[in-house]
Amino acid sequence: MNHWEYDDNKIEAKELTITVSSMIIGVGILTLPRVLAGTTSSSDGWISILMAGAFAVTIAVLLGKFAGLYAGGTFFEYVRSLVTKPVAIVITGIMCVYFMLFLAYEIRAIANISKTYLFDRTPAEYIGLMFLLIVGYAASGTRIGLLRLNTMFFPIVLVVTFLLLFFSNSIVNWADLKPFFVTDVKRLMVGAKDSVFSMLGFEVILFYTAMMKRPKEAPLAAAVGVVIPVVLYVLIYLICIGTFTPWALQEIGYPAIELAKEVKIPGEFFERTESIFFTIWIMTIFNTASMALDIAVHLAHSIVRKGKRIHFVAAICPVAYLICMLPKNVIEFALLGEVISYMGFLTIGMTLCLYGVAAVKGMIK
């Protein structure tokens, strides 16, 4: 049917910023303060976060520029024009697997945390399954619709998080942040590496720049999109240190949620706000997961031309589910997280190499 279409179904720069931020803000922040408290002393983790942030911003800008080169077509087509087809298939395939693992990670994380904080006896499998079904429903709609979901949920998540930080003022003991600058550089670097793991997600620039009205604005938009989570991470980290002291922080499983448990909202109406906080947080994790699925499907679809999008959604979902149920306990799950993070580095590395190839081939104007 040739209805008149209102819009060109493209996103603008600020929507790309929101997309990148939504993707990065996910499960990482819930555990990051504990990890940092373990590697750095006192409150110096914020330095690590900033270092990781600077690194992430640089990479994001580079990726944004690279993505601008094929704004009209797909990633796979462009890579194929740079290198031979089999290599392109391998590269795209690795990316597809990476995003699928990302999706599995997010689902399992939701299942774990929900089981701990929201439920008692409900099996984690069902929690995860429900989540996966909703993510699948989202991915089977339009791609632009998925990005609009980011725009709709992001403000809510931000507001709730800032409210949380604002109200925690009464329980923070600022003196606990002292002493400053006591950690040596080596441990700071280790902390930075852990932080970068929590910032992975900006690779989505590679795939969503193609949907922008003005792809030239991608690098800046992506940079802003990385900065927002960095700021948020620093704030949450500092407040966690101030509330729990660095020693206790190392021992708390999910500090961000425990912070919500501690917070006293004046009026004493809500006592245990962590359920609400986590419930809202599910929204941003949903965004991350749905984008991961969308990209995985998109990549697979661009390699294998046949079939419709919904077929790929139906194919990838069960695989992701099986993968996510593989780790037997939280420790194995953390291992999965490490694998994914290293894979993330691999994908970034590959893309930068491709950028280099494009430069060599004179494709950059």
Place this chain on the structure above:
Amino acid sequence: MTSWRKRATVLLFLLHAVLLSACWDRVEIDQRGFVAGVAIDKEPQREETSQKQGKAPEIVGTYQMLVPSGLRSGGKEGGSPGAAFFNMSVTERSIMALSARMAAKTSRTPYFEHLQVILLSNEAVKDGRLDFADILDFFLRNNEMRRDINVLIADGDAKRLLSVKSMNESYPAAYIDSAINNYKKTCYMRPESRIGYVHEQILKNVSFTIQKISAYEDGISLTGAALFDSHHRFVAFLSGSETGGLNFLKGDVKGGVVETSMDDDIIDFDIERATRNIKARREGDNFKFTVEIEAEGTIGKSIRKLDVAKLSSIRKMEDLFAKEIVQLSEKTIRTLQKKYKKDAIGLGMHLYQNKLMSWEELSENWEDGRQLFADATIEVKAEVNIRRLGNINQSERR
């Protein structure tokens, strides 16, 4: 729709029906056994047998379970509320076993999400074989609890305190819980010791204090404090005045009364807030601290025939009050330094935070090892500012 799609849809609906039929976590709210307070005592009788066997002594856990129908606010007329609570005791070897055993005894599963107080008897905590951190582990790890639960050390039998009668509150745990917040009115009790705070202190390996609760006439009294060392072993109880001094030294005073005498008569100072500032100097292994306390408030009671509107009288009173605060603090310092040799004031942490001492030194030598705390020089200076005089000037004239 094609036929396979139809079949797939039907299958999906069936699957959903199966999934939805089991709502695992649905529990009726009136099926919950709300536990409002927990008391842990040491089981005295089988002491010798377990000592001989070298096992840890048994603990008696008492849960205060609420009866909601007795608590109903503004219910139907004609129904008199029955007892609002009942206490149930069980003896076991560990806290987890306590919970399990309790669940078998009551009609409703114990539910801890509204737990308000945990009372530990000092007998239970003093015993070296029962680790304090161990006891608290259950309460910290279980997701149902919050880090907000108040922990108190009971002088003597903790169980008894869960049965105190109160006119205003429906159940003893509520009575205790609201009394805990009264540190804003007196400086002789410690501010609330949440379990989260206790957890942090244990992990920091510093000495700390917890609110003390004891039976007093028909009710309870919360004056004093329980002192724990940096290995979270119970040391002793501090008296009310020692606790007062400690509060001043830590800057935890949020209210209360300082009483002293002037011209053979008693004057009272109503404190609104007090802050403290620590200045520390280190020369090798010698530490010199100056704690500057600044208090503000109103005159509570003046002596007769004193014209408080004159600046000179005010100054005089301020000096007397300041002297009293210094005396109180110095008494506490003596007790902590000489008698117990435990730094509950937080001076060690101050050194670490201001980079005068490294973490290792603090954990090894401050209280243990070379006991640097016991040899430190601590000077207290106090300044009192009387801001308001109350409603009247003199109660009688010359």
Place this chain on the structure above:
Amino acid sequence: MLNRMKQAGARSRIQRAAGREPNSEPLPLRTDMKSNLDCMLAITGSPDDLIVRHFTIGAQHLPVALMFIDSLVDKDLVQSQVMKPLLQHYENAKNDLYHQAVQLVVEEVLTSVDVEILETQEEVLNTILGGDTVLFLSGSRQAIAIGSAGWKSRGIEEPLTESIIRGSREGFVEDLRTNISLIRRRIRNPELRIMTFKVGRRAKKTIVLIYVEGVANRGIVHEAIRRIESLDIDDIEGSGTIEQWLSDSFMSPFPLIANTERPDKVTGALLQGRLSVMVDGDPFALVLPITFSSNLQSPEDFYQNWLLATLTRILRLLAAAIASFLPALYIALLEFHHGLIPSKLAFSIAGAREGVPFPAVIEAFIMETTLELLREAGIRLPKPIGQTIGIVGGLVIGEAAVAAGIVSPIMVIVVAVTAIASFSFPSYSFAIALRILRFTMMLAASVFGLYGIILGYIMINIHFVNLKSFGIPYSTPFAPLYLDDWKDVILRAPVSFLKNRPRMLQPQDKKRLNKK
């Protein structure tokens, strides 16, 4: 009004009635007046109310005949505007009328303003069925149509379903002419376009599409015309039927086209860049396209101070949240997450629920269903009883249920607050959508508690972002993000700030104020 005759669709129906293939060439009138008249009578089956009045005019006694349908015509008009001038004018005429008869009659005699010359049988039948009169002149291939419609219709009253405190109290009626007059009075602008369509095979109804040229986006206009023209059904029963045919999606419970009885709502929308569709015989006008944000707006917002309007809109948003989520929250909190309830309240609720046999889920469903029944009953009952049943019935039944121990008092409060919240919307279709949502949320909450509610909320949002109303995404201006439009969504900025029309409608003329 006589423009109505000029649409192609009319022809096919009449042709079919005449036993011919539709869309074949129209039959012209013959010169023999009697055969023309016989044809008409044969096609219509000579109903009783089809009146033929023969008379002669002029000195030569030219036979003429008037044909009209009794029940549709204003007989006074016919008598005074047609017969009287004809008879009087030609009383003393002496000239030959035959050859220029029709022309002369039209130009010099008839005093009616609505006059047209007809040439085919279809046109004649259409005219008569539309309530106008046809004048046949013997020996002429043409007939004259004279406007004379006059049937009884309801007077203009305040709309029942949409009363507001301040603003005009006029509402649409069933007669399309009156409705159009209400609109024309408010928008006296030459650029106002009213396009007429006749839709329906067996029962032809007139539909008008109204928009302001130069403001409304051309693409939307063309799309709307395309959709209306593609309608091929027997009968349009009312504007509700058209609404469903014109909507983008029938799967969504949310209204994609708004309906209203108020002219000021329609004109406000037209000037924003929207279109309106009205059906003859139905007082509800359609406004399209509609996004989610329109459900929160009411014309009253613009008649009041911006602060008050903003607070009212926030209240409406809150009401929307309450109406959809409160019972679900109640279930989730009471069944799954007891820790979230403040301690004292938790104990009080637990105490109150001691004697209640049903779990909170069943209780909630029972009470909600009862309330829905009460609501439906309240509409059907005669006015005085209907009002009482609604309020008193709810409370009394609730009290009795509590006393009997079937439900707990908290449930009654929850249900009452939900009901009140759901009545506070200016848009009835939106309230219906929320009712559906509420039950879905209750289901989700009863399975997974808070998690279920949040998943349900996510699902609703997914639905929103994929939904389009005439090409505009339903979740505009939240996504795509048009911050400019936010001045009139929840916040209603002071009038001096409302400079532009909503960007989401992509109007041709963006500025509202300060056009210099």
